[in-house]
Amino acid sequence: MHQTLHLYLVKITCLGCARYELRACSSSCDAIVDALTRYPQARAVGARKVGP
Numbered sequence: 042m043h044q045t046l047h048l049y050l051v052k053i054t055c056l057g058c059a060r061y062e063l064r065a066c067s068s069s070c071d072a073i074v075d076a077l078t079r080y081p082q083a084r085a086v087g088a089r090k091v092g093p
Contacts, residue, residue, distance in 0.1 A: 047066065047067070048063060048065055049066055049089060049091060050088070051076050052086070053076050053085075054083060056082075062076070069088040073086050073087070076088075
């Protein structure tokens, strides 16, 4: 099964600082799980689709 990749702007808040990353994932849930895996100490993570 082929999954379409979309670009997501991911905001990771950790220790009062925000970090932004552009990720290619099949869904916003995948982008958030990926960010939480790489930043387990994050206080908040959000993802917003970029482009069409």
